Structures are given as C-alpha cells and as structure tokens.
Amino acid sequence: xxxxxxxxxxxxxxxxxxxxxxxxxxxxxxxxxxxxxxxxxxxxxxxxxxxxxxxxxxxxxxxxxxxxxxxxxxxxxxxxxxxxxxxxxxxxxxxxxxxxxxxxxxxxxxxxxxxxxxxxxxxxxxxxxxxxxxxxxxxxxxxxxxxxxxxxxxxxxxxxxxxxxxxxxxxxxxxxxxxxxxxxxxxxxxxxxxxxxxxxxxxxxxxxxxxxxxxxxxxxxxxxxxxxxxxxxxxxxxxxxxxxxxxxxxxxxxxxxxxxxxxxxxxxxxxxxxxxxxxxxxxxxxxxxxxxxxxxxxxxxxxxxxxxxxxxxxxxxxxxxxxxxxxxxxxxxxxxxxxxxx
Numbered sequence: 001x002x003x004x005x006x007x008x009x010x011x012x013x014x015x016x017x018x019x020x021x022x023x024x025x026x027x028x029x030x031x032x033x034x035x036x037x038x039x040x041x042x043x044x045x046x047x048x049x050x051x052x053x054x055x056x057x058x059x060x061x062x063x064x065x066x067x068x069x070x071x072x073x074x075x076x077x078x079x080x081x082x083x084x085x086x087x088x089x090x091x092x093x094x095x096x097x098x099x100x101x102x103x104x105x106x107x108x109x110x111x112x113x114x115x116x117x118x119x120x121x122x123x124x125x126x127x128x129x130x131x132x133x134x135x136x137x138x139x140x141x142x143x144x145x146x147x148x149x150x151x152x153x154x155x156x157x158x159x160x161x162x163x164x165x166x167x168x169x170x171x172x173x174x175x176x177x178x179x180x181x182x183x184x185x186x187x188x189x190x191x192x193x194x195x196x197x198x199x200x201x202x203x204x205x206x207x208x209x210x211x212x213x214x215x216x217x218x219x220x221x222x223x224x225x226x227x228x229x230x231x232x233x234x235x236x237x238x239x240x241x242x243x244x245x246x247x248x249x250x251x252x253x254x255x256x257x258x259x260x261x262x263x264x265x266x267x268x269x270x271x272x273x274x275x276x277x278x279x280x281x282x283x284x285x286x287x288x289x290x291x292x293x294x295x296x297x298x299x300x301x302x303x304x305x306x307x308x309x310x311x312x313x314x315x316x317x318x319x320x321x322x323x324x325x326x327x328x329x330x331x332x333x334x335x336x337x338x339x340x341x342x
Contacts, residue, residue: 044314044330044339049094051081053331053338054319055164055260057115059143061122064090065324067338068097068124070110074334075286082109084126084148089327089340099141101150107135112175112219112260115143116167124148125167127175131182136162138173138200156206158198164260166221171202172244174209174226176216188215191232199244209246210239218270220261225299227268229258236261236270236297253302255295260320260331268297269307271318271330282316286335292318294330308341315339 050071059066066088073081084097099108107130114125122143129136137155141148154173161182165175179187180194187194197210197219210228218229226239226246234256240248257273272293273279281288289312296305307321307328318339320331330339 043342045342046337046339048337050083050085051078051336052334054333055113056320056322056331057113058322058324070113072109098147100147112164114165114167118169127162158206163217164219166219173200176219178215178217201244218259218261220263222263227261229261231257253297253304262322264323266299269321270295289313290316294321
C-alpha cells in the first residue's frame with residue numbers, strides 16, 4: 001500500500017493547501033490511531049535507493065535472491081522519479097531495472113507490486129498511477145535478468161485507486177482500491193468504508209468481490225487465503241478465495257493503521273502507522289519524524305508480535321517489511337533508502 005495519500009495533501013496536486021487546513025486534518029486523523037508502543041531494539045543499517053521505496057518483493061529465482069523495490073518520489077522538492085530497482089544485499093549491489101517494449105506515452109509511477117512464477121517465467125505486476133489523466137493500470141512485465149519486458153497493460157474503469165495486489169500463475173489478479181475517489185480526504189477523516197477488492201480473471205473480465213472496507217491498503221494471498229489490511233478500521237481481515245470469489249470474511253487481528261502485507265512461512269509481516277499527526281507532519285516536512293513499526297501476525301491464531309519499532313529518528317513511515325537471509329528489510333514512503341537489520 002501506500003498510506004502516503006491518507007491525507008490528500010501528500011499528493012503533488014494538493015501541496016498548496018493552507019497550513020491551517022493541514023493541521024486541522026492531521027488532528028482529526030489522529031483520533032483514529034491513538035497511542036504508541038514502547039521501543040524495541042532492532043539495529044538496522046540504511047542503504048540508499050531511489051525516492052520513496054514504498055513496496056518490496058523478493059525475487060527468489062535470482063541467484064542469490066534479491067529485492068525488487070518500487071520507488072516513486074512523493075515530495076515536491078525531490079526530482080520526479082519512478083523506477084523498479086533491484087537490490088542484492090548479499091553482494092551490496094543496486095541497479096535500476098531496464099524496462100523494454102512499453103507502448104509510447106506510458107506513464108510509469110509505480111506503487112504496489114506483486115511477483116509470480118508461471119511455469120519457468122517470472123512476472124512482476126506493477127500498479128502505476130497517472131493522476132493527471134485519472135488512469136491507474138496494472139502493468140505486467142516479464143522479468144529477464146536485469147530487465148523488465150512489457151507484456152500487457154491491464155486497465156478497467158473499476159481501478160479507481162488501486163493500492164496493493166496479488167498476482168497468480170493463471171494470469172488472474174486480486175487488487176484493492178483504497179478509496180472510492182482517489183485522494184478523497186473525507187473518506188479518511190470520517191473513516192468511510194468505501195474501499196473495495198477487485199478480481200481480474202486473466203481473460204479480460206473484472207469484478208468487484210468485496211465492498212465496504214475502510215481504506216484497504218495492503219493485500220496478500222497464499223493458497224486460497226487472502227489477507228487485507230483495512231487501515232482506517234484498524235483491522236486485518238482474512239478471506240477465502242475460490243473461483244474468483246471471496247467468502248468467509250473474518251477479523252484476523254486488530255492493528256493500528258496497518259499497511260502493506262507480505263507472507264513469510266506462516267506469518268504475515270505488516271507495518272503500522274500509529275501516529276497520524278506525526279505522519280502528516282513528516283509528509284509535509286522530511287525533518288519532522290514519524291514512528292515506524294513492523295509487526296508479525298500468526299495466520300492461524302492471529303497473535304500479533306512486534307518485530308521493530310523506531311520513533312522516526314532512524315526511519316519514518318515504514319510501509320512494508322520482508323525477511324531475506326534472516327534479515328528484516330523495511331521500506332518507507334518518502335525518503336531514498338531502505339533499512340536492513342544487522
């Protein structure tokens with residue numbers, strides 16, 4: 001997900017909103033996520049990336065496995081940037097994945113990503129935003145070493161504010177819209193349940209398969225289970241996915257402001273935005289810090305454990321976490337770095 005547009009002034013077209021409006025909005029949003037956990041000590045090292053490494057997946061077919069990172073600049077003072085970067089922590093290397101075969105005029109501003117293997121071919125699916133035209137397609141690429149080869153652009157009028165997705169080997173995709181209108185501030189302030197979940201069947205057909213969710217910002221699937229973080233509801237939901245339909249909705253855990261979800265050996269990894277006033281301040285000013293929290297959730301019991309906490313002095317607004325080679329890796333929304341545990 002990205003919660004970077006929890007407050008719509010974080011979007012480039014909203015930067016000029018008056019300071020007083022920002023303060024009032026932030027104060028109202030703070031009511032959704034009171035409190036903060038005590039610190040835990042998990043030493044991490046920051047390594048450079050492009051601006052805004054908001055989402056991360058593990059490319060396990062690479063040798064050794066590497067990280068694919070979705071980067072997009074989200075501050076007006078930063079250069080315009082939108083790329084998928086490959087980072088190999090074992091070798092200490094970083095490169096921008098070369099994109100080939102794209103149609104002319106394609107706007108690439110990556111957000112949520114999902115990696116999937118079909119036969120011997122590995123694909124990366126990327127949500128990309130063209131806010132100027134109100135277009136938010138999912139782009140499918142074939143991964144070829146250090147290149148991304150364009151395969152197709154999946155688009156639908158139902159893709160109004162896509163945030164996170166899960167791709168499957170048969171070509172189908174499950175994706176969440178975090179809002180009915182992208183960047184609509186009142187949906188956040190009043191915790192309106194206007195988000196939904198879509199299914200693409202791999203054959204050109206789209207359908208809404210879940211409704212009335214409060215900012216579904218993270219989504220991950222494993223087997224026939226789908227897990228969804230409802231940010232403004234402070235809940236993690238589980239569903240059963242069968243024949244492109246969701247059933248058996250249940251609250252797996254209650255978490256303040258959950259964000260992206262990653263599955264790792266029977267647990268879910270997610271991050272939490274627990275202080276929206278500080279989030280709002282950091283979104284406006286990089287010098288204002290916001291807490292970062294990484295949590296694990298047992299998919300059988302719903303037990304929540306804290307893996308990492310930082311007040312924001314080292315890393316602010318953590319948005320995604322993965323584990324590679326027994327190292328915790330943390331992405332965040334605005335700044336040009338990720339964190340890796342020592």
